[in-house]
Amino acid sequence: xxxxxxxxxxxxxxxxxxxxxxxxxxxxxxxxxxxxxxxxxxxxxxxxxxxxxxxxxxxxxxxxxxxxxxxxxxxxxxxxxxxxxxxxxxxxxxxxxxxxxxxxxxxxxxxxxxxxxxxxxxxxxxxxxxxxxxxxxxxxxxxxxxxxxxxxxxxxxxxxxxxxxxxxxxxxxxxxxxxxxxxxxxxxxxxxxxxxxxxxxxxxxxxxxxxxxxxxxxxxxxxxxxxxxxxxxxxxxxxxxxxxxxxxxxxxxxxxxxxxxxxxxxxxxxxxxxxxxxxxxxxxxxxxxxxxxxxxxxxxxxxxxxxxxxxxxxxxxxxxxxxxxxxxxxxxxxxxxxxxxxxxxxxxxxxxxxxxxxxxxxxxxxxxxxxxxxxxxxxxxxxxxxxxxxxxxxxxxxxxxxxxxxxxxxxxxxxxxxxxxxxxxxxxxxxxxxxxxxxxxxxxxxxxxxxxxxxxxxxxxxxxxxxxxxxxxxxxx
Amino acid sequence: xxxxxxxxxxxxxxxxxxxxxxxxxxxxxxxxxxxxxxxxxxxxxxxxxxxxxxxxxxxxxxxxxxxxxxxxxxxxxxxxxxxxxxxxxxxxxxxxxxxxxxxxxxxxxxxxxxxxxxxxxxxxxxxxxxxxxxxxxxxxxxxxxxxxxxxxxxxxxxxxxxxxxxxxxxxxxxxxxxxxxxxxxxxxxxxxxxxxxxxxxxxxxxxxxxxxxxxxxxxxxxxxxxxxxxxxxxxxxx
Ligand SMILES: Nc1ncnc2c1ncn2[C@@H]1O[C@H](COP(=O)(O)OP(=O)(O)OP(=O)(O)O)[C@@H](O)[C@H]1O
Ligand SMILES: [Mg+2]
Numbered sequence: 001x002x003x004x005x006x007x008x009x010x011x012x013x014x015x016x017x018x019x020x021x022x023x024x025x026x027x028x029x030x031x032x033x034x035x036x037x038x039x040x041x042x043x044x045x046x047x048x049x050x051x052x053x054x055x056x057x058x059x060x061x062x063x064x065x066x067x068x069x070x071x072x073x074x075x076x077x078x079x080x081x082x083x084x085x086x087x088x089x090x091x092x093x094x095x096x097x098x099x100x101x102x103x104x105x106x107x108x109x110x111x112x113x114x115x116x117x118x119x120x121x122x123x124x125x126x127x128x129x130x131x132x133x134x135x136x137x138x139x140x141x142x143x144x145x146x147x148x149x150x151x152x153x154x155x156x157x158x159x160x161x162x163x164x165x166x167x168x169x170x171x172x173x174x175x176x177x178x179x180x181x182x183x184x185x186x187x188x189x190x191x192x193x194x195x196x197x198x199x200x201x202x203x204x205x206x207x208x209x210x211x212x213x214x215x216x217x218x219x220x221x222x223x224x225x226x227x228x229x230x231x232x233x234x235x236x237x238x239x240x241x242x243x244x245x246x247x248x249x250x251x252x253x254x255x256x257x258x259x260x261x262x263x264x265x266x267x268x269x270x271x272x273x274x275x276x277x278x279x280x281x282x283x284x285x286x287x288x289x290x291x292x293x294x295x296x297x298x299x300x301x302x303x304x305x306x307x308x309x310x311x312x313x314x315x316x317x318x319x320x321x322x323x324x325x326x327x328x329x330x331x332x333x334x335x336x337x338x339x340x341x342x343x344x345x346x347x348x349x350x351x352x353x354x355x356x357x358x359x360x361x362x363x364x365x366x367x368x369x370x371x372x373x374x375x376x377x378x379x380x381x382x383x384x385x386x387x388x389x390x391x392x393x394x395x396x397x398x399x400x401x402x403x404x405x406x407x408x409x410x411x412x413x414x415x416x417x418x419x420x421x422x423x424x425x426x427x428x429x430x431x432x433x434x435x436x437x438x439x440x441x442x443x444x445x446x447x448x449x450x451x452x453x454x455x456x457x458x459x460x461x462x463x464x465x466x467x468x469x470x471x472x473x474x475x476x477x
Numbered sequence: 478x479x480x481x482x483x484x485x486x487x488x489x490x491x492x493x494x495x496x497x498x499x500x501x502x503x504x505x506x507x508x509x510x511x512x513x514x515x516x517x518x519x520x521x522x523x524x525x526x527x528x529x530x531x532x533x534x535x536x537x538x539x540x541x542x543x544x545x546x547x548x549x550x551x552x553x554x555x556x557x558x559x560x561x562x563x564x565x566x567x568x569x570x571x572x573x574x575x576x577x578x579x580x581x582x583x584x585x586x587x588x589x590x591x592x593x594x595x596x597x598x599x600x601x602x603x604x605x606x607x608x609x610x611x612x613x614x615x616x617x618x619x620x621x622x623x624x625x626x627x628x629x630x631x632x633x634x635x636x637x638x639x640x641x642x643x644x645x646x647x648x649x650x651x652x653x654x655x656x657x658x659x660x661x662x663x664x665x666x667x668x669x670x671x672x673x674x675x676x677x678x679x680x681x682x683x684x685x686x687x688x689x690x691x692x693x694x695x696x697x698x699x700x701x702x703x704x705x706x707x708x709x710x711x712x713x714x715x
Contacts, residue, residue, distance in 0.1 A: 380527055381562035381621075385576035385628055386552025395575060399566040 026062040028053045029083035031071040033158065033440030036179050036238030037089045037107075037203075038066075040437050042265045048234040049087035049205075052106070055230075056085075056221045069427040072136060072157070073333075075099055078206050080341050084214060087205040089177065091139030101209050105202035106222045107231060110178040111140055113194040114185065116166060121173060124198055127151060130172035133162040139201050140175040158436065160445040166191065177201075179239065180443075187443035260442040261451060267438050274434030275455060281351045281430065282417045288356025289416065293363020296320065300364070301371045302389060305379070316364065323361035329422050331358055336426050351423040359416045366408045370401030403474040410467035414460050421456075431455055478503045478632065478663050479524065483533035486519055493519045495687040496533070503631075506658055507665045508674040508695070511684035512710060517667045520684070521634050524665070525554040538631075551580055555625030555633040559640050561617040563609040569596070569620055570605050577627050588627065595623040599653060615646030619653050626657065633657070635666040651677075671714060675699060683707045 038047035057064035077083040134140040136155040156162040165171040262268040296316040303313035332354045382392040424433030435448035479501040486494035522528040573592035596602045639647045681698040683691040
């Protein structure tokens with residue numbers, strides 16, 4: 001009991017300290033996988049947009065904080081007020097103008113077409129009936145639907161996975177920004193860029209609708225930087241990418257990928273950070289999940305046995321029903337954007353809450369099955385010996401159920417650890433996000449992903465070993 | 478000790494007990510016999526509220542049995558089950574000491590001492606740390622019996638305590654019940670063992686189709702059955 005109180009107070013402490021919104025901070029949100037505009041360099045988010053944002057912060061006399069979330073979440077971050085503004089290579093569209101206010105356009109992006117070198121496609125005119133891939137939420141998918149209505153359009157969450165589609169001949173061409181496209185063809189010797197620019201696109205920054213004060217400040221800074229030619233300077237500065245060597249030799253390729261993934265810019269640190277967050281979130285979520293699961297399953301059991309606590313038990317049923325009936329990612333978003341909308345809570349806390357609450361429902365069901373699986377004679381014997389409900393559960397039913405359901409509980413723990421991989425959506429650098437960050441710099445999609453997979457495999461292997469040991473103890477053999 | 482008044486028990490719409498009236502005196506040794514499905518177990522389980530009466534009521538030592546009053550009795554009405562119901566997660570010694578210690582009848586030390594004494598009496602002292610899954614049926618049932626004794630019960634209800642046993646183990650359990658019978662405890666036993674009933678009981682009750690058909694001194698009931706149903710029942714068993 002004491003330990004429990006300690007844990008609860010510790011968690012609420014983290015919670016509170018994370019809640020205080022700092023008025024001196026200017027929060028910018030982006031997806032940092034879009035060089036030269038925003039990308040990771042030596043563990044820090046840098047790029048054209050960040051240089052501009054720093055100027056804005058200087059103007060406002062505030063400290064710039066850069067938040068890295070999934071691109072599909074960027075607009076939501078601004079709308080919900082979690083971030084002050086966004087700069088993420090966001091194309092200006094009528095649709096988006098309804099949601100947020102755009103600044104003046106501050107940079108022009110040239111959209112090009114990437115194809116395989118052996119592709120028969122030689123001109124834009126031939127794209128009409130092909131399979132085209134783009135990144136979700138960028139303007140290129142709008143352009144394709146309007147100009148190539150007969151093309152088969154596939155949108156990807158990340159342009160790097162879109163690249164893989166083209167390489168694997170699942171798609172014929174990829175439409176994307178010229179700057180990252182240049183990097184991609186450098187890295188992938190089987191790809192090339194079609195001559196010419198398909199269309200031009202303008203990027204703007206966004207603020208929450210009606211926040212004209214910030215909008216004006218940003219516009220002033222953008223105008224000044226434009227006049228001074230600073231933005232072009234920034235672009236040139238950030239285009240200086242590392243040299244890439246494209247070899248056909250497998251060993252050389254491997255060594256090269258290895259170096260780029262781990263050693264250059266100390267990128268292995270991303271994996272360590274990812275592993276750290278994955279472990280922290282998993283650990284606290286498992287504890288929260290066990291607590292909620294046991295609590296709700298006992299309430300439901302108490303109701304079944306005695307008929308008391310009807311309403312509370314119904315609420316537990318509803319909790320289990322809703323959580324099991326909806327995708328975890330949705331729960332994460334609801335917690336992040338709706339329930340904790342106006343709190344500035346560290347995403348990691350929201351991650352722990354989401355996965356803990358989610359796991360609690362499954363744990364509750366596992367225990368329910370466990371309790372129901374115990375012969376009712378055990379309860380009756382306990383009752384005739386004068387033991388009340390609580391003592392019966394505590395000393396007779398729970399230990400037996402626990403031993404029976406332990407393998408199922410182990411499965412749930414492993415599932416939870418793997419499920420934390422969606423925490424990257426709200427900007428937590430867990431293992432998958434770590435590999436995303438690295439591949440956005442190396443333009444190699446699979447190598448970092450496979451490293452992450454191996455780490456997961458190792459984690460789950462370790463977990464199942466630990467489970468086996470505990471299981472043997474529980475069955476007193 | 479017990480006064481059962483107009484006791485009716487229905488499961489859904491099946492009438493299992495039909496207006497039972499019964500009185501049991503302190504220290505009486507009662508055997509209940511009857512064909513399968515006649516409601517013997519149900520009657521027994523009403524006596525400690527494992528089943529809630531549909532109509533009528535039961536008085537225990539002059540107090541009406543309700544969930545609330547039952548709480549105050551706290552283990553004074555012990556029960557021995559057909560399938561033993563030892564706590565599978567606990568060793569023999571923990572099975573014996575759990576309830577008296579949690580109910581604060583004894584300290585841990587006292588309970589252990591008492592448990593060891595009982596175990597010696599039934600010659601199972603070496604099974605102290607064994608788990609139920611390591612024991613034979615006869616051993617389990619004998620431990621279940623001394624487990625109820627640990628609570629110093631005023632009544633023990635036995636529901637076919639030997640039905641689930643291999644024939645060679647029946648006697649060791651019945652002998653222990655005979656041993657317990659020497660104590661000042663009211664005992665009500667449902668059984669098909671008529672020889673045992675003849676030795677053990679002071680009174681025998683015959684139930685059929687949810688009603689008590691005969692109730693009296695053991696010789697009277699066993700040797701001079703009045704109803705045809707009991708005559709048939711006895712001839713089938715012998
Ligand atoms: N929980 C229950 N739900 C529904 N019906 C039940 C329940 N328990 C007992 N019954 C029914 O009540 C009737 C009497 O059952 P009971 O177990 O009391 O008989 P019994 O005399 O103990 O029989 P046996 O010698 O087979 O143990 C049976 O028809 C049985 O099917
Ligand atoms: Mg029965």
